[in-house]
Amino acid sequence: MPDTRVDIVREFPDTRWGDDGPTRGVEAVLEDGNVLSFPQLPFALAEVECRFLDERWADGKAKNISLRWPGGELRGAAGTRRDLAELQALIARFAELSEAFALRLFPHYRGHLRRGNTSLRPTQVAGRVTSWRKDDTRLHVDAFPSNPMHGTRLLRVFCNVNTSGQPREWRVGEPFAAHARRYLPSITRPLPGSAWLMNALGITKRRRTEYDHVMLQLHDHAKADLEFQRSSPQARVDFAPGTTWVVYSDQVLHAAMAGQHMLEQTFYLDVEHLQRPETSPLRTLEHLLRRPLR
Template sequence: MSTPAPNDVLRTLPDTAWDDTGPTRHVEHLVEGGHVLHFPQLAFALLPGEARFLDPAWSDGRSKNISLRGQNELRGAQGSADDLAALQAMIRRFAAQAQQLVDRLFPHYRGKLRAGNASLRPFAVEGRESSWRKDDTRLHVDAFPSNPTQGVRLLRVFTNLNRDGKPRVWRVGEPFADLAERYAPRLRSALPGSAWLLQALHVTKSRRTPYDHAMLQLHDLAKADASFQSQSPQQTVDFAPGATWVVFSDQVLHAVMAGQHMMEQTFYLDVDNQFVPDTAPLRVLERQLGRALVPRTA
């Protein structure tokens, strides 16, 4: 049985609109403080005919997500040209509404957030086979072997689209600073020249910094630690159909336990553009390890 988290990380808010008519504003301090912003009444409304896309059959079978890169590049889907255009329009509309939401919630970030991919996740979490490293039912912070962030934050907007009444079930773990302190003695520096070699061989899309190397180790150490997974402070959170939630997924320890049919939009934010930059995982790790983890620019 899991140990309850010492503080409830969930902050439930009353918004029912994505645009500027919603009431919640200036909550940078909450999301930077490691809270999950929960909007149980903020649904993404499907247009007539769009419910048919809530089916794994639209996936091309090569990816677990159907994603929209930029405005026009749809990946991971199959179907007729007309169907794919309608699917693309649905995901694009979600991306636009997610942008409206974050612009209202976080006015300090306005003009500084960079939109990444938007995606539809059509598959059920339950029963998915994967290696322990890719098993997202284990508590982890987001860090990606092929896509170094170099300290840039990962802000994510999620919406549960399930039409069968099934919640998206998460476990949420201890604060990031506690995770960093727990595993800091086991973090090792990368081999000299390895970051250059990984980029030269196209294993990584950009240069892996010492920060990325440390975050990947935190990701793997937490997932591989059975005692940590079962006994560390954590709580279970159900996101009902029609709910939206917003979180820095590189900071909040999370595990996805159940659910099917979800939309997600990623945004990127430079640490220096935070309301309180010292709360960023980069700054926490630098304090913990006593050294800079990304190159400083003039």
């Protein structure tokens, strides 16, 4: 049986998204690798907007309906022009609230936090057929084959907007440093010239650094290791409808096991703008390997 002594969820009493909420200045809690949970902070949907909590609004080409910033372009959705405009407005409203909320929670990041994609995830997690690398029911840290991050942090704000009482079921795992120590001995350096070639061929959006190489290997090693998935330190966390939670998904091992209808906002933050840069995956890996990862 898995060791369930993992205890990284910290609850807060906020009931409002705006600047008048009680919680602020909690950068250290987040950067230590905790999940910040707000069980009384729902994202309110108008009655007419509840119709968008249905898989039929997805175009079938992507698992999420998303807005791409800075332009707010809607992707992954199908419907009439009027319907799509209303769906776009719903997701944009979540983006605005999430950004104001994040800046209240983390005032140290003000002026440095960059808005990434905003998405509505309408599909059911459980039972989705995919490859093992794309199987998000397996514990992993976020890393992307085609989009090298160069150490930039991935801060995510999630909200369960399910209206039928279904929680978003997660697993969370061991601390990042312990996870890195588990697999670093089996990770080799990238082949000379491989980063340049992948970028030249359009496989990656920019040059992949050794940091990106290591993070991808950590992602893949964990997902491929079924014994790790079964027996590593981990705990189940259920986020009930109306719960909002915030996490650095490049640092916290997580797996989405079940649930349907969720909104998600991604933010990017450069390592030097953290309150404590030494807690980042980049600095942790450099410390363990005793060399810079460029």
